[in-house]
Amino acid sequence: MEIQKFNVRVYGILINEQNQVLLTDELIKGHEITKFPGGGLEFGEGTIDCIIREFMEETNNEVEVITHFYTTDYFQISAYNKEHQIISIYYVVRPVTTFEITTTEKVFDFPNRTDYAQTFRWVDLTSISDRNFTLAIDKKVGAMLRDASEFMGVKR
Numbered sequence: 001m002e003i004q005k006f007n008v009r010v011y012g013i014l015i016n017e018q019n020q021v022l023l024t025d026e027l028i029k030g031h032e033i034t035k036f037p038g039g040g041l042e043f044g045e046g047t048i049d050c051i052i053r054e055f056m057e058e059t060n061n062e063v064e065v066i067t068h069f070y071t072t073d074y075f076q077i078s079a080y081n082k083e084h085q086i087i088s089i090y091y092v093v094r095p096v097t098t099f100e101i102t103t104t105e106k107v108f109d110f111p112n113r114t115d116y117a118q119t120f121r122w123v124d125l126t127s128i129s130d131r132n133f134t135l136a137i138d139k140k141v142g143a144m145l146r147d148a149s150e151f152m153g154v155k156r
Helices: 047-059 136-151
Strands: 005-014 020-028 031-035 038-040 063-071 084-095 118-124
Touching (some): 038 047, 047 063, 063 136, 084 136
Parallel strands (some): 005 084
Antiparallel strands (some): 005 038, 020 031, 020 118
16 A cells, blocks of 8 residues: 655745745755745644744744735646655744845856755745746745735735
């Protein structure tokens, strides 16, 4: 009997006062990936606790969840392990205190090209789209975020 596994990922959508969303560029197993900040749910952890922990680990900033934005509603195989189904959960988050982070404007602007290198960028909601992302679920959420920002009246 074949064993299938689920891999639950939790991501945060952080929008600043300039209507920009925070993205992370990462070097994972030799592949350049652009995604939202976040990562894997650990056993015994709730999804909200996961995104709070992930933001602290990745950005050294504490966030709180404002609302749920999206959960994967279709079958998606993992890009890294063909025996895993990915389920991704996205929350809109905001900083608990002043959000301080070093960012770059250039894509994949790593100080050192080592595995798991990471940099952050702010991208205007007016230009966000599926093209800003590497992986399938993030592409869908990028397009959804663009559509939601149009609905909310963000000026293009």
